[in-house]
Structure formats: structure tokens, C-alpha cells
Amino acid sequence: MTDAATLPILFVPDPRLRAKAKPVGASDSARVRDLSARMLAAMYAAPGIGLAAPQVGELLRLVVIDLQKEEARAPIVLVNPEIVAASAETATREEGCLSLPGQYADVTRPARVKVRYHDLEGARREIEGEGLLSACLQHEIDHLDGVLFVDYLSALKRNMLLRKLAKELKRA
Numbered sequence: 001m002t003d004a005a006t007l008p009i010l011f012v013p014d015p016r017l018r019a020k021a022k023p024v025g026a027s028d029s030a031r032v033r034d035l036s037a038r039m040l041a042a043m044y045a046a047p048g049i050g051l052a053a054p055q056v057g058e059l060l061r062l063v064v065i066d067l068q069k070e071e072a073r074a075p076i077v078l079v080n081p082e083i084v085a086a087s088a089e090t091a092t093r094e095e096g097c098l099s100l101p102g103q104y105a106d107v108t109r110p111a112r113v114k115v116r117y118h119d120l121e122g123a124r125r126e127i128e129g130e131g132l133l134s135a136c137l138q139h140e141i142d143h144l145d146g147v148l149f150v151d152y153l154s155a156l157k158r159n160m161l162l163r164k165l166a167k168e169l170k171r172a
């Protein structure tokens with residue numbers, strides 16, 4: 001049994017946050033079942049409403065999400081998720097990221113997305129999201145391709161935010 005300690009979440013500029021994650025294969029199912037449970041524990045402990053495997057140093061196309069309150073948890077594990085449709089209409093929302101602690105900025109994304117994925121039993125599933133779920137799905141799937149929310153900002157704003165983060169992490 002692997003240790004129960006919660007997985008550490010990587011901070012920018014760790015290069016693993018910029019890598020492209022590999023698809024989960026059928027042979028990975030036991031490892032992915034264990035990893036998704038540990039990712040959910042780390043996400044709840046943060047706390048967060050989403051977490052992608054590269055954020056805990058595992059370059060696999062695996063995401064966990066739970067937008068519900070603590071008393072009504074409803075975790076979703078998405079294996080090899082992909083956005084198959086996105087609305088032309090956009091929505092802007094302030095985003096944060098557990099890998100850029102304390103940094104927030106407005107990000108504009110498609111308002112609604114349709115995501116196709118496999119669940120832990122290997123069944124093909126589809127989920128449609130709008131609002132916070134839409135932003136979370138896009139934010140997490142971006143992580144699988146090494147894309148961070150700061151990439152949607154102007155170079156000026158991105159550099160200001162990254163400099164502030166570096167200073168805060170040095171002080172911590």
C-alpha cells in the first residue's frame with residue numbers, strides 16, 4: 001500500500017507543468033485507480049475543485065473534478081478527456097491555479113464545452129459544462145497539454161504575475 005500522505009502539488013516553474021501528458025493505456029488501470037484516489041485527496045486538502053495529473057508530477061492524461069460542497073461530494077474521474085465541442089459564445093471568469101498559489105486573473109474561454117472521456121471502468125462517457133464546470137474542464141484539460149491559465153494573459157500581465165509568484169514562493 002503506498003503511503004497515505006497527500007501528494008505534493010507542483011508549483012510553476014516546475015518543467016513537468018509544461019510537458020504534454022501521455023494517454024492512459026488499458027494496462028494503466030490499477031495505477032490510475034490508485035492515482036485518481038490520491039489526486040482527489042490532494043484536491044480536497046488544497047482545497048480545489050479540479051486537479052490534473054501533471055500537477056502531482058504524473059504525466060498522464062488524467063483529471064479529477066468535484067465542484068460540490070464537502071457534505072455532498074460528487075467526484076468525477078476523467079481518463080483521456082478531450083473537448084469535442086465548444087460554444088462560439090465566450091465567458092470571462094477570474095481563475096486561480098493550485099500550481100500558481102495566490103495568483104488570480106480574468107480568463108476568457110468558450111462559455112460551454114462538451115468533453116468526451118473514459119471513466120475508471122473504461123466506459124466511454126460525455127459531459128457538457130457551462131459556468132464554473134466549463135471553466136474547470138477547460139482549465140484541467142489545458143494542464144494535460146502543459147497550458148496554464150497565465151498563457152491567456154498579455155505577456156506583460158503574465159510576466160508580472162509570474163514575478164510576483166516567484167517572489168512569494170521564495171519567501172515561503
Ligand code: K2U
Pocket residue numbers: 047048049050051052094095096097098099132135136139140143
Ligand atoms: O487546476 C487547478 O489548479 C485547480 C483549479 C481549478 C479551477 C481553476 C479555475 C476555474 C475553475 C477551476 C482551482 O485552483 S480550484 C480552486 C477554485 C475553487 C473554486 C472556484 C475556482 C477555483
Ligand code: ZN
Pocket residue numbers: 096097098099139143
Ligand atoms: Zn490549475
